[in-house]
Amino acid sequence: MYGSSSGIGEAIAIKLWSLGANVVITGRDEKRIGELTKGNIVNISSIAAFTPSSKMMLHCMAKCALDMFTKCLALQLGPKGIRVNSVNPATVRTPIFERITGDTKLLDSLVEHCRQTYPLGRIGEPEDVAEAVVFLANETSASFITGLIMPVNGGANHLPN
Numbered sequence: 001m002y003g004s005s006s007g008i009g010e011a012i013a014i015k016l017w018s019l020g021a022n023v024v025i026t027g028r029d030e031k032r033i034g035e036l037t038k039g040n041i042v043n044i045s046s047i048a049a050f051t052p053s054s055k056m057m058l059h060c061m062a063k064c065a066l067d068m069f070t071k072c073l074a075l076q077l078g079p080k081g082i083r084v085n086s087v088n089p090a091t092v093r094t095p096i097f098e099r100i101t102g103d104t105k106l107l108d109s110l111v112e113h114c115r116q117t118y119p120l121g122r123i124g125e126p127e128d129v130a131e132a133v134v135f136l137a138n139e140t141s142a143s144f145i146t147g148l149i150m151p152v153n154g155g156a157n158h159l160p161n
């Protein structure tokens with residue numbers, strides 16, 4: 001795993017560790033993955049891949065590209081028995097907003113926004129994303145799932161524009 005020092009990545013690492021997994025910080029190395037284990041990959045994308053934003057154009061484009069990468073890689077690595085999937089969270093309670101903007105109050109306003117607008121009436125928690133990642137990474141629950149772009153968003157994709 002990479003990106004496990006805080007936020008969603010940290011929650012995933014803790015969840016996997018609590019389930020008894022060996023959590024290894026690593027990058028994608030197809031050859032090594034193939035040699036060691038069939039394994040699988042879960043990319044962390046975003047609702048931004050589905051919802052255009054004039055203020056976050058590059059972010060939306062990058063997440064869209066990541067989703068296509070997930071789907072193409074699923075085709076490429078499927079014959080080797082390696083599954084590749086994605087989780088696409090909506091707003092999740094992490095330090096990312098203060099880190100990017102320096103605004104210490106932004107998270108509070110997002111919490112309130114999600115409470116008022118998301119169908120499930122709350123912001124996402126890092127553990128919500130971790131549970132979805134564990135489901136997709138599990139060879140029992142998801143052994144026949146690859147190339148999936150999975151929203152983890154409290155129903156936010158069904159909000160009216």
Ligand SMILES: NC(=O)c1ccc[n+]([C@@H]2O[C@H](COP(=O)([O-])OP(=O)(O)OC[C@H]3O[C@@H](n4cnc5c(N)ncnc54)[C@H](OP(=O)(O)O)[C@@H]3O)[C@@H](O)[C@H]2O)c1
Nearest residue numbers: 003004005006007008009045046089090091092094095096
């Ligand atoms: N929070 C949300 O609302 C939300 C919603 C949708 C999608 N996401 C996605 O979820 C992912 C994690 O976001 P987060 O909210 O958990 O953010 P976060 O709390 O700020 O955590 C970001 C993590 O990424 C690591 N990182 C940053 N730049 C890196 C680099 N160049 N190389 C390796 N690691 C790097 C950081 O490590 P260091 O501590 O070493 O910098 C940190 O562990 C992101 O891809 C984000 O787009 C987040």
